[in-house]
Amino acid sequence: MPRRNDIKKILLIGSGPIVIGQACEFDYSGAQACKVLREDGYEVILVNSNPATIMTDPEFAHRTYIEPVTPEFVEKVIAVERPDALLPTLGGQTGLNCAVALAESGVLEKYGVELIGAKLEAIKMGEDRKLFGEAMARIGLEVPYGAYAYTIADAEAFAAEVGYPVVIRPSFTMGGAGGGIVYNLDELREQVAHGISLSPIGEVLTEESVIGWKEYEMEVMRDVNDNAVIVCSIENIDAMGVHTGDSITVAPAQTLSDREYQVMRDASIAVLREIGVETGGSNVQFAVNPADGRMVVIEMNPRVSRSSALASKATGFPIAKIAAKLAVGYTLDEINNDITKVTPACFEPSIDYTVVKVPRWAFEKFKGTDTTLTTRMKSVGEAMAIGRTFTEALGKAFRSLENGRIGLGADGKDVFDELKFDRGLTVPNENRMFYVADALWRGRSVEEVSALTHIDPWFLDHVKAQVEVEGMVRQVSLEGMTADLMRMAKQHGLSDPQLAYLTRSDEKAVRARRLELGVKATFKSVDTCAGEFLATTPYYYKTYEDESEVTTATRPRVMILGAGPNRIGQGIEFDYCCVHASYALHDAGFETVMVNCNPETVSTDYDTSDRLYFEPLTFEDVMDIVDVEQPIGVLVTFGGQTPLKLARALEEAGVPILGTKPEAIDLAEDRERFADVLDRLGIAYPAAGIARSAAEAIEVANRIGYPLLVRPSYVLGGRGMVIAYNEEYMLKHVAEATVVSPDHPVLLDRFLEGAIEVDVDAICDTREVYIGGVMEHIEEAGIHSGDSACCIPHFTLGDSIVEEIKGYTRRIALEIGTHGLINIQFAVKDSTVYVLEVNPRASRTVPFVSKATGVPLAKVAARVMAGEMIADLALPSEDREFTRFCVKEAVMPFGRFPGADSVLGPEMKSTGEVMGSATDFPAAYAKSQLAIDYSLPSEGTAFISVCDRDKRAIVSVARHLNQLGFRLLSTRGTAKGLRAAGLPVTEVLKVHEGRPNIVDAMTNDEVQIVINTPFGQETRSDGYQIRAMAIRHGITNITTMEAAQAVVQAIEAIKEQRLGVSALQDFEQWVPPTAINGASS
């Protein structure tokens, strides 16, 4: 029977900030769920702390709470809203854990809230490996042999029984955090201790190793009538031992015979039945021994997962949307297949192409950490590619990664460790597939490479086929290439730039020759049914075949270039902007064409834009789409650096670029020319210089003095950026910067120590400028803006300074010819406003500003870029009163990268952000901290150790802490200063001074809060060890003075219980512009 009418109000919990293991796939799933439930007439209440999500757009839910996803705050929302039901399966592990906590503590019962989508018992049986193992035994399915350990001794006993390697899996941690494979006793002890400390119940599973077995995932949906379908099977190329989030994966499964596949299918459905997942989507993972086919169940997630997002994008079957409908009572046969419109959703998609997902890592950001891939996820994003064959999709996926490569090898950029070449094959690492391709190129056999890597020979043979075609291409010149060979090369996934490298020509020449030979790209549809039924949803991928399926458009088309795979510095914020641009332009009457390759995002949902191309964001791939779509304009300023890099080449190829011209973007990026502009406008900026060599760098440094900010140009997220206090350090980084961005010079700026940083997002229509928001940073200038907390409205700056900043913004935006969004970073020091950086494009803070002010900046900008004027859009006054303080705080991934230093600096390292809001700054800041799961201590001991610069400023912070009841613990230097100020302080030894020292105290849980500002540039120091220990023990860890002040105020706010909840829809500063309407669909 359809739709439950006994439920009227449904609470959805989002997944909070983007972290490793839990990224924007849950925005995609949550947004789908909100949309479908709302369409169905339910009242939707949403809690999610992440302002950069589409789901927290006010049109998606009736009541949107950007509040911490913690039981405490969700209970407050429940108390206010009194929902009938809670749908916990679409907000990742965070959402699920929060729902479980609310159910177990009796909150749901107290308020009469029903858990829908998954019952508590089912969630627990799916998540608790012990209950899960017992359930599997009941239905006759094998799991790897294992035992639970609560102490290191337990684990040692198990290892003695089964031998090494042993797999360690802490219970109830996200993305496999704290898990790993250990090969000896030392590793076992370390990993188990770490795992027990991370597990909320202090438990780890020790397990027989199935390393090297084939790994599969099944995406299953089940309804209340016990109808069950497999949406997609996924095969991991990397065998067991590498977390599936870190594995290259393929859909559908390729190396299972139907007999084996059907056994796995039956098992998957049996697992859902036994666990008791009554409705919705689940993911079941299996390992298969390649030698004899023995199959074991690894785990199941009784919720929508990262793989569900991938499966949805890979098949066109919208898992989250359907899971939401099933949760409210519909059955699979009552729901239509969105793509065909005429057939039911109760079927299993058949796909006639191959999908490859490749993870994107960011190890370059975390020097010193172990880059080996293990059962603990380390990647920060992923790219998906669709091709007709595996080889084609693999090549496309590798050129989607935005890592400077243009495919799987054959680009002259391979750097191999010749002495340890085989180690590159045997030890899973981010470059392993390049080693594989090269090993095959060097003539090593598929069998040998398979033995070293445990990668199935079928995949390897396809890599070998690519390598063989490369060999054929190498032997001829570009002119000598026949149409047959050209077509074969393209069908094997080789990009134009790869062919240019192989034929010693250039990309333009390859493209010209290719078109001359008549080898044209064709576009096929993703239709869920392998062509069996007519599909009307325009979701396309490129391949080289006979027939192209793109239909002609009826309205003028605008193309939006997406942001590619998530990485640090370019995440969900840019996807948010692209999605908004698409919604706004659709509403303005255009047909929107989205191009992107990130399966986690809302932008790659087939119903976000009028047309979707799941394609890499390279010149070649974009041009091929331009050729068939003939857009009236292309938007390159919404997707971050990825599309921006293509702007010039597209313009030169005659493609119309909408909005700010590439020339203006270049002007803002060009230090020398931009300095002229600022001089002309009479606006101050830090003394700066450009260096193309070490000698030039020394000359510049001597002219402007230290400290200096050293950075490569044309990078996002401050890649390679450092603050140098002396020449030696500066020269080292100048050398590194030229590696990061070799074609561009290195920039050297005077670093304004102790300045307040301010970010402004604005829109310019070439005549008028609208200031979207002025954000005052909490950390001082010098910390990357993406890593620092900021607040709207300003909380310490004077109004006259803010007016001066707004005035500068207007003048600069108009002067450089901005047409669309612009972001300017200012620093205020001694009442002087300096311009640090200007970016005439969408910035990372656009979603935050939009959420804080109610003005959807990206939508407004898209409309302006398409020709409308600000004056006609009836935007709310910039000068309206802001009664609510909204704080954006960055979320750091250091817990994932043991060994890397956690000091904040000019290079961005955060993965995501949260927002906290309140009617005063300290409360807003407190909520932003709580939202990151940094539960702030309300009592205990504060350890304070600061550098000389901060020794005066720390006194007031320490006094405040003391008043709040904290004991103070300090190293000698800091203690001296505190004692002099009359504060009671206990001294503790530094690590190198002997024992017991501060690290011992932290290990013994004697410290609850650490304030430790960095000592100069050394990282392998006491400070480093203290910060590392804080991360390990989850101790509140503060590395800047400004954050210390804010945290102490926040602790006070929490102690005074001043933290309430409020919905965006109630913010007084929200005056939604009527001319720009809501989410389109």
Place this chain on the structure above:
Amino acid sequence: MITRQPALLVLEDGTVFRGYSCGASGETAGEAVFNTSMAGYQEIFTDPSYAGQIVTMTSPHIGNYGMNGADMESRGVFAAGFVMREMSRTSSSWRAEETLREFFERLGVVAIEGVDTRRLTRHLRERGAMRSILSTVDLDPESLRAKAQASPGLVGRDLVAEVAVRERFTWGDDMPSGCELPVDTGVLPVKPRFRVVAFDSGIKYNILRSLAEADCEIVVVPPTTSAAEALALEPDGVFFANGPGDPSAVTYLYETLRELLGQKPIFGICLGHQMLSLALGCDTYKLKYGHRGGNQPVKNLITGRVEITSQNHGFCVDFSSLGELDVAASGGLDLDPTDLGAWVSAGVAPVVLSPKFGPVQLTHVNLNDMTVEGVRALEQRAFSVQYHPEAAPGPHDARYLFGAFVRLMQGRDDVFAGEDEV
């Protein structure tokens, strides 16, 4: 170095598909059809129901896990030829015994790879299944088109005789006639509870394995066996199998079935379903491009459950042609008996009255196109399904039907009761 031998597939309407040979050399004619299964190519290639057809696989990678003795669904390959996007050069599986190419070459099967199979599928979807010719020797499109137009096609053709056994055998006792290699018989009952006579019209081995698993001893007989001969074997039930070609051309088989109606419990699959329906007096018709794949949703109107099924048929049964609607037996609903979607929405299994054989119930409906997937002659102890509960390849959702047959042989009336003990 990669070298390839060109091959051509030409449809009767003149559409040309270029590719490369990936099997034996030669030329072959057949009806062009497509199958959307993503795994199980070996079972498809050895399914005798494909006799007279050139089968396009929509899945782009074929041959990945090689070929093995256990996955054979018959003694060989009966289809006219195969079309695929890419044939795997290697076979990767612990079960593999030879590569697909070796298998095709050994059996002399003509096949083509490198084809834009999606274009072909879309073409067949729009224009319907049609005659075609596949050649590695004649590469002249015009000549091939003429040959395609001159080829016989499927309508009115009895292909059963070409694929069925000529001599009777008991499953598991000896090598089925015509087999050169040992057959995987599955688990045989130590002490069978039922004897089933199975009329072979191209029976898939997995039907026999499934019946054996349901505790049946199976005597497979040629399709021309008379009702009297079948009854002389003293069966507890009679089974009618899948098979190729136009069902209306196999008159002798459904006439035999008609003679057996009411005398013994009867179960039919695919062509066997069409035989039962024809015997009951209904019409069959040709679908535009058929159902071939492993993802077809079928609703069981008795239990309300949806089964994901394996299918392979180009002809279909017209339920309403059996007789007048029995409103009282159809939940009191007077809906249009030709509008199966209306019955699915109502959740009721309609009953029509056959003048000769009494009430016939519509038990299963395809949710994609609302066509007939199963019927039951309520007073004749006979039921049949259009799809393949034995799967191979495909999902196992409908395996309960073998249990249903057992219940029928036990004299029980609750045949589709579910999955309880049999």
